[in-house]
Amino acid sequence: xxxxxxxxxxxxTLSLISAQxxxxxxxxxxxxxxxxxxxxxxxxDYYETPTIDSLAKAGMIFTQGYASAANCAPSRASMMTGxxxxxxxxxxxxxxxxxxxxxxKIIPTPNTTTxxxxxxxxxxxxxxxxxxxxxAGKWHLSDSPLDFGFDVNIGGGQNGHPSSYYPxxxxxxxxxxxxxxxxxxxxxxxxxxxQTQSPFFLYYSPYAVxxxxxxxxxxxxxxxxxSSKIGQENADYASMVENLDRNIGLLFxxxxxxxxxxNTLIIFVSDNGG
Numbered sequence: 001x002x003x004x005x006x007x008x009x010x011x012x013t014l015s016l017i018s019a020q021x022x023x024x025x026x027x028x029x030x031x032x033x034x035x036x037x038x039x040x041x042x043x044x045d046y047y048e049t050p051t052i053d054s055l056a057k058a059g060m061i062f063t064q065g066y067a068s069a070a071n072c073a074p075s076r077a078s079m080m081t082g083x084x085x086x087x088x089x090x091x092x093x094x095x096x097x098x099x100x101x102x103x104x105k106i107i108p109t110p111n112t113t114t115x116x117x118x119x120x121x122x123x124x125x126x127x128x129x130x131x132x133x134x135x136a137g138k139w140h141l142s143d144s145p146l147d148f149g150f151d152v153n154i155g156g157g158q159n160g161h162p163s164s165y166y167p168x169x170x171x172x173x174x175x176x177x178x179x180x181x182x183x184x185x186x187x188x189x190x191x192x193x194x195q196t197q198s199p200f201f202l203y204y205s206p207y208a209v210x211x212x213x214x215x216x217x218x219x220x221x222x223x224x225x226x227s228s229k230i231g232q233e234n235a236d237y238a239s240m241v242e243n244l245d246r247n248i249g250l251l252f253x254x255x256x257x258x259x260x261x262x263n264t265l266i267i268f269v270s271d272n273g274g
Contacts, residue, residue, distance in 0.1 A: 022263065023129070023130065023131070023198075023199040024199065024263050024264060024265045025198055025199050025200050025201070025202075025255075025260055025263060025264040025265070026126070026131070026199075026200075026201045026202070026264070026265050026267075027201075027202045027204060027251070027264060027265070027266045027267070028122075028201075028202070028203050028204070028205075028267045028269075029204045029205075029248065029266065029267065029268045029269070030076070030079070030203070030204070030205045030269055030270070030271055031206065031208070031209065031244070031268075031269070031270040031271070031273075032072065032138055032161075032205070032206065032207055032208065032209060032210040032270075032271055033072070033209060033210045033211075033270070033271070033272060033273050033274075034209050034241075034270040034273045035270075035273040035274035036270070036273060036274075037230070037232075037274075038209070038232075038241055038273070038274075039052050039053065039056075039241075040052070040053045041053040041056040041057070041061070043230070044228075044230070044232060045228050045229055045230060045232070046223070046226060046227075046228035046230070046232035046233070046238060047232065047238050047241045047242070048238070048241070048242050048245070049241060049242070049245040050245065050249075051245045051246070051248045051249035051252060052245050052248060052268065055248075055252075055266065055268060056268075059266070065269070067269075067270065067271060067272045067273075068084065068085075069085065069091075069092075069272065070272055071092060071093050071272055072093055072138075072140055072160050072210075072271055072272065073090050073092065073093045073113065073140050073141065073160065074090045074091055074092060075271040075272050076139075076140055076141055076205075076271055077090040077115050077141055079122075079269075079271075080115070080119075080121040080122055080141065080148075081115070081119045081120075081121060083119070088115060088116065088119055089110075089111070089112040089116065090111065090112055090113065090115060090141070091109050091111045092111055093113075093160055094111075094113065095108070095111060096108040096109050096110070096111040113158070114141065114142045114143075114158070115141040115142055115148070117147070117148075120149075121148045121149055122149075122201070122203075123135070123145070123148060123149030123150045123201060123203065124148060124149030125149070126149070126201045127149050127151065127201075130199060131199050131200060131201045132151055132152075132196050132197070132199070132200045132201070133149055133150045133151050133152070133200070133201045133203075134150065134151065134152040134154070134189070134192050134193070134196065134200060134201070134202045134203070135150040135152065135153050135154065135156050135203045135205070136154040136155065136156075136185055136186075136188065136189040136192070136202065136203065136204050136205065136206075137154065137155055137156060137185050137204060137205040137206040137207055138155075138156060138159075138160070138161075138205045138206070138207050138210075139153075139156030139157060139158070139205070140158065140159065140160050141158075142158060143157060143158050144156070144157065145203075150203070152192050154174065154185055154188045154189060154192065155172050155173065155174040155181075155184075155185050155188070155207075156205070157171070157172070157173060159171045159172065160210075161207060161210045161211060161212070162181055162207045162210075162212075164181075164212065164214065165180055165181040165182065165207070165208075165212070165214040165240075166180065166181070166214060167179070167181075167184075169181055169184075172207070174188070180216055180243065181207060181208075182206050182207070182208045182240070182243055182244055182247055183243070183247060185206055185207075185247075186206075186247040186250055186251065189202070189204065189251065190250065190251070190254050193254060193258075198260065198263070204248075204251065206244060206247070208240050208241075208243070208244045209237065209240045209241055209244060213234070213236050213237050213240065214236070214240070215235070215236035215239045215240065216239040216240060216242070216243040217239075218239075219238075219239035219242050219243060220235050220236060220238075220239045223235035223238040223239060226238075
């Protein structure tokens with residue numbers, strides 16, 4: 001994953017160097033806990049992800065790009081800073097003191113749950129280069145992404161997952177219209193983009209498909225009657241995956257309609273997964 005982080009930072013550095021040129025818009029899509037085989041282009045015969053599959057077909061697939069950590073916070077901290085955990089201090093979610101103390105064979109590593117302000121994160125670098133920076137969805141690195149270079153924050157805070165995908169969402173501060181959380185975040189994202197001139201950096205980091213596994217009811221039925229040769233069978237989870245893909249499709253449609261797609265770099269990753 002360090003190579004992937006380095007590659008991402010190389011691009012952002014080039015963006016800074018070419019600040020006076022026609023800078024591309026940048027969209028970093030970071031899915032929460034999506035397994036590598038939970039999408040069609042990676043071999044799933046159960047989950048339906050036509051939008052993500054089309055993105056893979058039109059772009060490049062990095063089959064040896066790995067997450068820098070096995071759970072959310074350190075993976076995201078490494079992506080945003082370009083540093084390994086020993087550099088930024090975020091090793092895990094919550095405390096590293098797991099299990100009973102009498103059973104531990106090593107001393108737990110001291111852990112921090114909030115990224116230090118001494119680190120310059122991607123949005124701050126890009127904002128200095130003239131980008132408008134938008135965060136949408138899960139943040140999990142501090143109380144607010146606005147403190148680290150984002151101009152707009154849609155639903156991001158210290159929480160690692162939503163209390164509920166159904167309104168009023170619990171620990172996610174977002175005014176919705178009664179819709180499913182993934183849908184509500186995308187609606188707010190498209191609204192923010194409509195008020196934004198290029199160049200922009202969008203960090204689209206939906207809470208999906210992290211637990212709680214709460215289905216999109218209109219999509220569940222077809223998966224309950226669908227079979228898989230590779231053992232995938234969770235209809236509730238499948239509805240969340242398809243709904244996520246549909247929302248990414250809405251984002252792409254918006255870019256096409258506004259003639260922005262050809263000048264937009266899109267990076268799709270999962271912070272960690274099965």
